[in-house]
Amino acid sequence: MENIFIVVVILVVFFIFVQKRLVKDESIKDSAYKRKGPLLNMQETAIYNALVSAVGVHGVVMSKVNLSNVLAPVATDKKGWFVANNRIAKSYFDFVICDPRTLEVRVAIELDNGRELDKGKVERQKLLMHVCKSANIPLIGTSIKHSYQVGRLRRLLAAHIDLIEPSKEVRFCKKCGSPMVIKVANQGDFKGRRFFTCSRQPQCTYTENYNVVFDEGEG
Ligand SMILES: [Zn+2]
Incomplete structure (x- = not known):
């Protein structure tokens, strides 16, 4: 009986030892990283540059801005808040244009990459349209084809920011x-x-x- 007790104690000690080692192994230093390359792909960079030319000093163009950095759920109860928050937590605006002084978001821009509508794309568009309407943020959709036309972008944006x-x-x-x-x-x-x-x-x-x-x- 005493032997069994000793074995159990040894096992417990061993288990604790192994667990400590494993936890130690999961230290930050053990995860390695590499750069993913440019923040924007070529198409995104093209429209980014066009937007920057279009707004000049009258706006600040930001890219890949998480929806939760721009929007906050309006809910009366905790559950509703979490549901609303989860809906936006993983999505981002392709581009937003902010007031240059206050950095308040004035317009959101969705880039249509010209690919066929699939389920994910439809869901994303639905979400963006709803949140923008709900929070009263103008949403402009633009296609890659149009992204190089600075004049056209300027006309689209002029209704929302002082150009x-x-x-x-x-x-x-x-x-x-x-x-x-x-x-x-x-x-x-x-x-x-x-x-x-x-x-x-x-x-x-x-x-x-x-x-x-x-x-x-x-x-
Ligand atoms: Zn008059």
Whole structure:
């Protein structure tokens, strides 16, 4: 009986010893790494450069930004919070454009790689469309084909970020000839979007889209 007890004690000691060794073996230093190469692939780099040219100093382009860095779940109970958080935890925005001063996200950009729609791609698009609508972040989809057209990108982005200096672009009302001013929609489907409106409001209600006319002739 005593022998069995000793054997058990020896086994327990051995087990503890082995476990300690194994735990020790799992130290950080034992994991090796190599670089994965450029952060963006060639197609992503092309659109990144086009976006940087399009926004100039009026925006900061960031890539592969995790959804949870931009969004927070709005839930009344713990379970709902965790479910909502899990939905976004592993996804990222291809690109976001931020206000250069505050780094607040103004627009999210989804790059369509031109590949066929598969289940994963559909799910991702559904998620992005829902979260952006829910959090009121404009989402712009762009294809690789269009990514090189800086002028086109600029027109898409102009509704959401200040790409022009108001003092440099003077527009006059097509109804009454008064100077127009830039306003930001504070309600409705186009909330947050910029537009030109007649300075004689409310007497004159003429408004115009905030599309920028560029002289480079691109896009
Ligand atoms: Zn007017």
